[in-house]
Amino acid sequence: MKTKLAVLAAAVAMLASPALAGETLDRVMKTGKLTMASEADYPPQSFLNDNNEMDGFDVSVGKEIAKRLGVEFASVTPAWEMMVSGGWSGRWDVAVGSMTPTKARAEVLNFPAIYYYTPAAFAVHTDSKVQSLDELNGKVIGSCGGCTYDAYLMQDLVIDAEGTPPFEYQVKAGELKTYESDTNAFDDLRLGDGVRLDAVFSALPTIQEAIKNGYPMRVVGEPAFYEPLAVATDKGDPEFDAKIAEIIAEMHKDGTLKALSEKWYGVDLTTVK
Structure with a gap:
């Protein structure tokens, strides 16, 4: 998380x-x-x-x-x-x-x-035409900086705790933008599809809470990994x-x-x- x-x-x-x-x-x-x-x-x-x-x-x-x-x-x-x-x-x-x-x-x-x-998931603006994870390859994606989410996007994620499910790198960002917090990334995405970001990568519960609070986002695909x-x-x-x-x-x-x-x-x- x-x-x-x-x-x-x-x-x-x-x-x-x-x-x-x-x-x-x-x-x-x-x-x-x-x-x-x-x-x-x-x-x-x-x-x-x-x-x-x-x-x-x-x-x-x-x-x-x-x-x-x-x-x-x-x-x-x-x-x-x-x-x-x-x-x-x-x-x-x-x-x-x-x-x-x-x-x-x-x-x-x-x-x-x-x-x-917690499952890690991708989300896009509700106006986005993206429907699958493979469509996010090459896109501008935002996440918290210095966390497991940006490590995943840099394909440098190591979670060595016992019982951690295996995972694969399904998305490769064209540009990775990092933020002090997940909320800051959500704030940029809410400005509009492709305005500053094409997608965000965060904990699924955090994304769902943001959507509940009015952020114009939707989840794409299945969780990328569980941590x-x-x-x-x-x-x-x-x-x-x-x-x-x-x-x-x-x-x-x-x-x-x-x-x-x-x-x-x-x-x-x-x-x-």
Whole structure:
């Protein structure tokens, strides 16, 4: 889902002090609060609702983790690059931000549990004549920069998490335009077919939410690939990681994650179709 690559991750990690064993779990239990990092403008995963409160699928998952830990829930919205760089120094305890557990990120973060899978899809303006993925070859396509979507379009995507379904490169853009966020790409597409973009490439749930909110877009073809999304923690606390893994496993088993997925996405994304 939101999977920007941290170019300076290694450098940042070297400057940061790793957590001591048990430090995060001890802090959470002593303070009685779990602080979760996510983005403030990434619906339906995480966003500010009409009451100016954080809401969405990721936020709901974070709240359930806190509940099962027996502590209060709090959220912060740091820049994405800060989340994926590691070395959090206790500023937050966990990141539930639809993060892909790549090998590069695993050098600075831990990924104790995968909680759902998201399909990546192409969308065009409703005025577009494009009907199939092969018609997108050579077109101007927009995506978030430094994420799995632009990596796919550059044919340089590596998702090495266990259980990731295989995929093929079905589309080769004539020109790739990258943006700070998916919404920025959608904003350019909504200007009209071919005005700035011919298509966008993003997470299917994000595209569907944009369409629901009035963006003149439609999905083309089947998902290009599925990516696992994991809860992320800072390095150095295996006890905390084990507890997060245990809770997510319970949420899978008792149907909580399935119910939350169906609430926010209308379908069960907790297993690969």
